[in-house]
Amino acid sequence: MKHIISVLLENRFGAFNRVATMFSGKGFNIQSISIGETEMPETSRMTLVTSGDDKIIEQVVKQLNRLIDTIKVVDLTQSSNIIREMALITVFYQKGTRSEITNICNIFRGNIVDINNKTLTLEITGPPDKIDAAVNVLMGYGIKEMARSGAVALKRGEQIKDQRKETTFTQL
Amino acid sequence: MKKAKRFMTGAEIFFECLRYEKVKHIFGYPGGAVLKLYEQLYDVDFLEHILVRHEQGATHAAEGYAKATGKVGVVLVTSGPGATNTVTGIADAYMDSVPLVVFTGQVASHLIGNDAFQEADIVGITRPITKHNFLVRDVKELAITIKQAFYIASTGRPGPVLVDLPKDVINSSCDFEYPEEIDLKGYKPVYFGHQNQIKKAAEMLKKAKKPLLYVGGGVIMSGGTNELAILAKENNLPVTMTLQGLGSFSGIEDQSLGMLGMHGTYCANMAVNNCDLLIALGARFDDRVTGNPDTFAKDAYKIHVDIDPTAIDKNVTVDLPIVGDVKHVLAEIASELSEPLKYDEWWDQINSWKDECPLLYEDNDGRLRTEFVIESLFNKTKGNAVIVSDVGQHQMWTAQYFNFTNPRSFITSGGLGTMGFSVPASIGASFGVKDKPVISINGDGGFQMNIQELVTAVAYKLPIKFVVINNSFLGMVRQWQELFHLEKYSFTDLSASNPDFVKVAEAFGLKAFLVESPKEMKSTLDKAFEINNGPVLIECRVVQEDMVFPMIPPGASVESMIVKRLNSKQ
Numbered sequence A: 001m002k003h004i005i006s007v008l009l010e011n012r013f014g015a016f017n018r019v020a021t022m023f024s025g026k027g028f029n030i031q032s033i034s035i036g037e038t039e040m041p042e043t044s045r046m047t048l049v050t051s052g053d054d055k056i057i058e059q060v061v062k063q064l065n066r067l068i069d070t071i072k073v074v075d076l077t078q079s080s081n082i083i084r085e086m087a088l089i090t091v092f093y094q095k096g097t098r099s100e101i102t103n104i105c106n107i108f109r110g111n112i113v114d115i116n117n118k119t120l121t122l123e124i125t126g127p128p129d130k131i132d133a134a135v136n137v138l139m140g141y142g143i144k145e146m147a148r149s150g151a152v153a154l155k156r157g158e159q160i161k162d163q164r165k166e167t168t169f170t171q172l
Numbered sequence B: 001m002k003k004a005k006r007f008m009t010g011a012e013i014f015f016e017c018l019r020y021e022k023v024k025h026i027f028g029y030p031g032g033a034v035l036k037l038y039e040q041l042y043d044v045d046f047l048e049h050i051l052v053r054h055e056q057g058a059t060h061a062a063e064g065y066a067k068a069t070g071k072v073g074v075v076l077v078t079s080g081p082g083a084t085n086t087v088t089g090i091a092d093a094y095m096d097s098v099p100l101v102v103f104t105g106q107v108a109s110h111l112i113g114n115d116a117f118q119e120a121d122i123v124g125i126t127r128p129i130t131k132h133n134f135l136v137r138d139v140k141e142l143a144i145t146i147k148q149a150f151y152i153a154s155t156g157r158p159g160p161v162l163v164d165l166p167k168d169v170i171n172s173s174c175d176f177e178y179p180e181e182i183d184l185k186g187y188k189p190v191y192f193g194h195q196n197q198i199k200k201a202a203e204m205l206k207k208a209k210k211p212l213l214y215v216g217g218g219v220i221m222s223g224g225t226n227e228l229a230i231l232a233k234e235n236n237l238p239v240t241m242t243l244q245g246l247g248s249f250s251g252i253e254d255q256s257l258g259m260l261g262m263h264g265t266y267c268a269n270m271a272v273n274n275c276d277l278l279i280a281l282g283a284r285f286d287d288r289v290t291g292n293p294d295t296f297a298k299d300a301y302k303i304h305v306d307i308d309p310t311a312i313d314k315n316v317t318v319d320l321p322i323v324g325d326v327k328h329v330l331a332e333i334a335s336e337l338s339e340p341l342k343y344d345e346w347w348d349q350i351n352s353w354k355d356e357c358p359l360l361y362e363d364n365d366g367r368l369r370t371e372f373v374i375e376s377l378f379n380k381t382k383g384n385a386v387i388v389s390d391v392g393q394h395q396m397w398t399a400q401y402f403n404f405t406n407p408r409s410f411i412t413s414g415g416l417g418t419m420g421f422s423v424p425a426s427i428g429a430s431f432g433v434k435d436k437p438v439i440s441i442n443g444d445g446g447f448q449m450n451i452q453e454l455v456t457a458v459a460y461k462l463p464i465k466f467v468v469i470n471n472s473f474l475g476m477v478r479q480w481q482e483l484f485h486l487e488k489y490s491f492t493d494l495s496a497s498n499p500d501f502v503k504v505a506e507a508f509g510l511k512a513f514l515v516e517s518p519k520e521m522k523s524t525l526d527k528a529f530e531i532n533n534g535p536v537l538i539e540c541r542v543v544q545e546d547m548v549f550p551m552i553p554p555g556a557s558v559e560s561m562i563v564k565r566l567n568s569k570q
Ligand SMILES: Cc1ncc(C[n+]2csc(CCOP(=O)(O)OP(=O)(O)O)c2C)c(N)n1
Pocket: B390, B391, B392, B393, B394, B395, B417, B418, B419, B420, B442, B443, B444, B445, B446, B447, B469, B471, B473, B474, B475, B476, B477
């Protein structure tokens, strides 16, 4: 089963590599990784999409926790959490299909971000299955190129208790 | 203790940090990238630097030192080839959870990535085989990094930490102040087990009819051998140990069933197979222990105590995990048991297995066998020795026949199985242990893998007894070839090419002895153990085609145990 794991990481030299090395060394698979800044300059947040049975996922989480650079590891797979991905999709169009594609883009609440005499580029954001659905539909028109960001995720807001400034990690 | 800030060079800071960490020995080899450190070292008097003859030797020596003393082993080498030569020792330490801090020189920061002379990305290379590693990028980070390195190496589940030191960092200067404390947000080992789980474990012990303690190296690392002895003795619990666990419980006690696993005793493996409660203590269900993990202790309720959460449920799924320091957990379990427990029927069963198939070897044909050599060493020392074995058949016979009575008395490469470990590791052990003889036991193959370190032993006048068990074969591989590879003895016969070990040793400056028959053994040991102003070598020419039994073939179950040679060759 697919799992979305969020990792709060010390923003140190080699930290990202350490995670990647651990995955390849232990034979775990990674479908996507995205990583970026957080509200705290000394940390970054990594969202990993991986898959495996419960035993494997348990090991993935434990092994991630074991790394010195990881501050917190959470499995955010539950759909109640906020999971988003962005895709840029360049699609071929013909005379008759341009408005169809524009319509599809609207249905998925996307934006047309580029156009030329042969192709349209769509920007679509949403949960990964929504992106999958859009890609499926657009495939019929011929996808020239596509780039997906990989998922980013946050836990849905449990009310943050008043803990002065140190509320930082409760988000994750 | 706290001193005012002082303006110091990186090299000065480096040694000040080692002073704060109470480092007394450091195993190293100089080179271009660490010259500034060696310049500084020239005037350092609070620690001894031991010059090895190969950087692999430095890492194994540091391992031997760490395993013998429980302290962190420290290594200092240069960049590039110096650093890459440490890799085998680091991997070995990682597999056996040995606390090391390895300092490697690195080219100057601005040259990193340029394929500069003697540049190697040692941080990248060692990432999967270290507990953690660091590249120090600014002299201001040097002190805190060294403090963190020692902290990470020695706490939780111990392991090797590498610190890469670019030349410019060592050469530049800053204000020095040794940090009092460190706070690693992502590293907080759990020492105390969960109370309810501990209560549950005690309940299970009360309910069990056929319990068994399966003890690994973690009990020795945590310093929990007294707690183990108390729990086991007060409650009549049978104890079996892994290769790394040997010595955690005295092998001469009746309650010890000896080692379990591939070359474990018949009794220990039968007990594992039939127990109804298995308590794994600081052990990791390695495949050399479990064989087929699906049939391992298949009917037992399994409790696993370990400080490393990733060790739990990794190879074998357990019923009750307890994450914590095994020393504390053992004491707490014991305190939950008010009445001593007894398992009389279980002991009758165990004793009948002991009688059914004890460890035995052929000893009336006048030929010298490894088992006899090991027994003779035990008799000579009464077990009061530090035994450092290499890898192969002699290692398994050592594990079987030397009844280790004390923790830290057996040092061997288990997880990685690194031939060439024993000679340098015994050197490290010899620096750490002065009140007992240190005995290095080698096969004729592995002895040649770090033979250069004999020079180190001679140079420092270390009273090590190097024993070479010469069967003129890569014996363990030969055994597998005979049993599983159609008797194709492909590249394992060394008889035509082996050197004269006595002469080799003499050329290195050791006093050397040759033993060819059992009757020469005792008198030779008596002579060899008289010499304590330097190392000696004892070559034992043993039967060539012997095999180690019992043996459970790799991946198989206890039912497939081979207890003795099927066809009588030789
Ligand atoms: C560095 C290394 N290379 C290869 C091996 C594979 N290996 C395991 S045991 C063994 C034979 C060891 O022979 P020897 O040192 O003579 O000891 P014996 O088994 O005869 O006691 C070999 C080659 C190993 N463990 N380590």
